[in-house]
Amino acid sequence: MRFPRVKPEHAPQRLGDGTIRLGGAMFGLATEIHDADGHAWSALTLMDGTRAPAEIAAELLAGFAMLTQEEADELVAALLASGHVEETAPGPCDELGEREKERYSRSRDYFRWVDLTPRDHGWEPQVRLKSARVLLIGLGGTGTHAAWSLAASGVGRLHLVDPDVVELSNLNRQVLYTEPDVGRPKVEAAVERLRRVNSDISVTGEPLTVDGPDALARLIDGFDVLALCADRPGEPDGIRTWANRACARAGIPWVTGGYNGPLVSVGVFGPGGPCFACVRAGIPPQPGDGYAWPGVTGMSAGLSGQLVAYDVVQLLTGLSVTPPGYFHGLSLLDPDAHVFARYPTRSGCNFCY
Known part of the structure; x- marks a missing residue:
């Protein structure tokens, strides 16, 4: 310096x-x-x-x-x-234009605060986001909030997957849709909204049902991180197990999250930590296990989606302070009830990184 x-x-x-x-x-x-x-x-x-x-x-x-x-x-x-x-006088950043620097100026202020790696100009985390490719599956309560935040944050390529259409009951929490969207494919409406949020990034989508591990493995090819916000099919041997296997084989990290009533939790998995199956094996079963219960508000969905997006950004920028392989979250009924669950790799696991 x-x-x-x-x-x-x-x-x-x-x-x-x-x-x-x-x-x-x-x-x-x-x-x-x-x-x-x-x-x-x-x-x-x-x-x-x-x-x-x-x-x-x-x-x-x-x-x-x-x-x-x-x-x-x-x-x-x-x-x-x-x-x-x-x-005091940082060097130039040629990877971002002046429009991008104005758009992401508050993000840079945040990153320079939390980043403990010496930098040349402070834009390095934002440059990483610009070159990142994220696959997001599931455009419900968690997924719409996560997708909005990732697009606004400047993820360079965001690909959305969901087979459903917008229903009136979605509008209490699924932030990308409005009343005129009822009956439209979720992917169509979400891509349209997000392109208006940030025209400097690539937002694409497809109305696809992920019906097995092979389909999921094909989807993640070429992406840096998977944001899994879908909850069907549920566990055991559901879509999170498919993601666990496919991402381990591909060597990419993934984040999953959702809500069980007032409990909001997110899981972060990837190279350097135990896999989803090993961590989940240590957690006692609970009502609504697998984010499958219907009770949700805009606030609980928003918190889960923003936490998913935050963890994706942490992985992409390299600012994560905790190695992957854990669940974390909170209970909306008890401000002291913070969730953190991390369990070691089980003997003989074929999917831990």
Whole structure:
């Protein structure tokens, strides 16, 4: 970095024992530095965007007589690599046009906050989204919210699959449809809406019933991530089992989600973690298992869809902080009841990554 500065959202705090906390503990990004001699605190204070790294090291040497040149250089380098520091005057990003930069400017602000990888210009996660290819199956409550969010986020190619037509009872939660759409194929209406949301990406679709593992395996060919928002056929040996096998063989990650009444949960699976079947085997059966019960509101559907989209974006941008192979979620009736389930690979599993 030419002129580093601490990200304003990561402003350092100095605790009473001399420990420095960067990133904010409540955001899950905190880094603690034990700094009894004050070297790190001084270096962070000097990282205000007006000095080059060599100048910061030189001022440290001038302020601390016992500090060596090697120690000063190592300290500055470690702070630059921590992810809590950014370039004051970032380099150019030629992969995005000015229209795209304006459209995604708030996304960039979010990514630079949560991204702990040093970047040249901060647009790198958005560039990854632009080149990404996502297959989304199921345009119901979860799927319509997920599809809207992925399109708005700038996923470069989004392909939608659903065999159904819009019904009046869908309109309490399926965000892409309106009353005039009743009777239309869901794919037709959804593609039309999403192209109006974001004309800078490719949105396609087909009114197809996924009727077996071979059909699903053909669909995922050429895509980077599967967003599985369909719930039929249910488990055991249903569409999620098909996805588990097909995605494992193809070596691509996938996300699935939905709602069981007030319980909203999402599963994330892919290379580096246990598969769907192994994680699910550790979860006790529950009413509505498999997202099959009909009770749903626009809010519960919206939360499940947005969580699916969020996890897809995390996988595509490389910003995931938890390796794949888990379910997570929440209960709308109990704000303290957060869901996180992760179980190890079972002996002899043929599909774990």
